[in-house]
Amino acid sequence: MLSMSLADLFIMAVVYTRMVNPEFFEDYFLFFSPGITMTALFAAAFMIGREINMEIRREISHYMLSLPIKRWELAFGRVLAGGLRGMVYMTPLLLTTLLVTFVLANNAPSLWQMLVIVLALFLVSVGTSGASITLALSTTSFEKYVTARGVVYYLLFFCSTVFYPLTLIQSVMPQPFAIIAQYNPLSCGADLARSFLLGYPPLEPVMLLDLVIFALIFASLAMFAYMKIVQK
Amino acid sequence: MISLRNIWIVAERDLRTFLNFKFMLIMRAIWFLAQIALFGVIVNKMLKPDVELAIGTSYFNFYAAGIIITLLYSTTVFIGYDIYEEADHGVIEYLLSLPISRKELVLGRSIGGGLRSSLYVSPMLLFVLYLIGVTNPLQFLVAFVSLFLFAFGVAGFSITLAVSIKSSDKFDILLGVVNALIVRLSTTLYPTVYMPQYYAAIAQFNPLTFAADLFRWGAGIESAVLTPPISAALGIVLFFSFFTFLGIILHERRLEGGGWH
Numbered sequence: 001m002l003s004m005s006l007a008d009l010f011i012m013a014v015v016y017t018r019m020v021n022p023e024f025f026e027d028y029f030l031f032f033s034p035g036i037t038m039t040a041l042f043a044a045a046f047m048i049g050r051e052i053n054m055e056i057r058r059e060i061s062h063y064m065l066s067l068p069i070k071r072w073e074l075a076f077g078r079v080l081a082g083g084l085r086g087m088v089y090m091t092p093l094l095l096t097t098l099l100v101t102f103v104l105a106n107n108a109p110s111l112w113q114m115l116v117i118v119l120a121l122f123l124v125s126v127g128t129s130g131a132s133i134t135l136a137l138s139t140t141s142f143e144k145y146v147t148a149r150g151v152v153y154y155l156l157f158f159c160s161t162v163f164y165p166l167t168l169i170q171s172v173m174p175q176p177f178a179i180i181a182q183y184n185p186l187s188c189g190a191d192l193a194r195s196f197l198l199g200y201p202p203l204e205p206v207m208l209l210d211l212v213i214f215a216l217i218f219a220s221l222a223m224f225a226y227m228k229i230v231q232k
Numbered sequence: 233m234i235s236l237r238n239i240w241i242v243a244e245r246d247l248r249t250f251l252n253f254k255f256m257l258i259m260r261a262i263w264f265l266a267q268i269a270l271f272g273v274i275v276n277k278m279l280k281p282d283v284e285l286a287i288g289t290s291y292f293n294f295y296a297a298g299i300i301i302t303l304l305y306s307t308t309v310f311i312g313y314d315i316y317e318e319a320d321h322g323v324i325e326y327l328l329s330l331p332i333s334r335k336e337l338v339l340g341r342s343i344g345g346g347l348r349s350s351l352y353v354s355p356m357l358l359f360v361l362y363l364i365g366v367t368n369p370l371q372f373l374v375a376f377v378s379l380f381l382f383a384f385g386v387a388g389f390s391i392t393l394a395v396s397i398k399s400s401d402k403f404d405i406l407l408g409v410v411n412a413l414i415v416r417l418s419t420t421l422y423p424t425v426y427m428p429q430y431y432a433a434i435a436q437f438n439p440l441t442f443a444a445d446l447f448r449w450g451a452g453i454e455s456a457v458l459t460p461p462i463s464a465a466l467g468i469v470l471f472f473s474f475f476t477f478l479g480i481i482l483h484e485r486r487l488e489g490g491g492w493h
Contacts, residue, residue, distance in 0.1 A: 001408070003408055003409040003412040003413075004408065004411070004412040006412075007412035007413055007416045008412075008416070011413070011416040011417060011431060012416050012421065014428060014431070015421075015422045015426055015427050015428075015431065016275075016422070018426045018427075018428075019279050019280060019283050019422060019426045020278050020279055020280065021278055021279060021280050021281075022280075024278050025278075050255075142254065142255070143254060143258065146254065146255050146258045146259060147258055147262070149259075150258055150259045150261075150262030150263070151262060153262075154262055154263060154265075154266035154270070155266070155270075157266070158266050158267070158270035158271045158274075159270055163271065163274075163275070164274050164275065164278055168274060168277060168278055169274060171277070172273060172274050172277045173270075173273070173274065177270075
């Protein structure tokens with residue numbers, strides 16, 4: 001996954017930089033750079049759902065229940081672990097992004113800006129982990145789960161501002177897709193990082209609020225669903 | 233003496249086991265649709281107008297044709313994982329005990345691996361052809377046959393890697409790196425004219441470039457920036473021959489004696 005993300009940045013983004021209309025981007029490589037951190041984080045945090053779906057189908061959850069751990073601790077631990085996995089995997093890519101923006105845009109975030117970026121990334125990671133677990137627990141049918149997972153994963157992945165700016169999505173895609181892109185946590189996370197690292201788009205408090213709401217809703221949903229399902 | 237019947241028996245078995253990878257098949261199909269309907273449509277509008285002039289069609293058509301080749305590659309390469317799965321369960325020893333020669337086994341596996349992914353990709357390929365619109369059916373037929381050869385070559389490549397390494401972790405990492413580079417350093421996503429020189433130099437000898445440009449030619453997309461069809465077809469034949477031949481040699485030498493981990 002790491003090689004895929006780096007290849008996306010150092011090969012794909014380099015080529016697209018030569019192809020994109022300057023009307024939309026000052027420098028596509030720079031624009032895409034914070035996005036790659038977000039895709040890596042999202043992909044890693046989303047993986048936990050598949051494992052939990054497998055555990056439920058194979059009834060490994062019964063073993064979990066036999067452990068001397070409270071139900072809510074178990075559920076919270078799983079959501080948190082999914083989120084932390086995303087953070088661990090994303091770290092080298094965040095460092096790459098910081099290096100790229102420092103070298104090419106001559107911009108380094110201040111300490112508090114860095115803290116806000118890390119907090120935003122953590123919220124995206126925990127929310128994604130929660131969404132993935134909720135989805136995994138919504139059905140015991142493997143086929144239904146895989147289909148739902150694919151639709152949600154790729155919709156959030158491609159219908160976001162990770163690869164292209166919101167104005168472009170709004171001008172090309174039907175309104176429902178533009179709305180998804182606008183409130184997509186990947187968009188908010190990527191744009192928040194861009195506003196500190198590149199100076200655009202302008203930072204809006206709603207970005208952070210969006211991420212807080214996303215993380216709270218999906219982490220809570222995942223916890224309740226997990227506690228209910230494992231005791232069935 | 234090679235028996236075609238034995239080769240077919242091996243290939244047929246690989247066709248049947250393909251359905252075990254439901255997760256991969258469903259995800260790949262959704263990935264394809266998302267690539268076309270979201271990424272392809274949006275990126276088509278964010279490029280310079282001269283891109284369309286250079287590639288001789290809309291970027292959407294160019295990209296859709298390239299995505300089919302990426303899909304064909306990524307589903308075919310999966311046969312390497314099959315081999316590790318079989319090694320884990322001791323099926324390799326069972327296969328070696330059958331009255332089938334090593335040559336028949338590797339040929340059957342290459343053909344089965346190529347055929348199953350070609351069959352899987354076919355409905356999506358037809359959908360892309362519908363979007364692009366085929367102008368010359370004969371031209372397309374030539375490209376289509378070459379795609380089969382390409383798929384057999386990719387299967388041979390994956391088998392060669394799997395039996396050379398014999399370690400599922402190392403294979404997984406190496407294939408991940410190869411997949412990341414081979415797709416991006418090809419013309420599946422963009423033409424070589426927009427690549428920096430150092431990337432373009434690699435891309436022009438990439439088998440995915442040959443397959444993507446030949447498929448585009450078959451679908452009626454013709455442009456000076458694409459690899460000429462004769463060179464592309466020759467490249468695919470060489471790729472197929474090399475990896476099938478290498479696969480046979482390595483299979484014969486390394487398949488026996490265990491050592492899988």
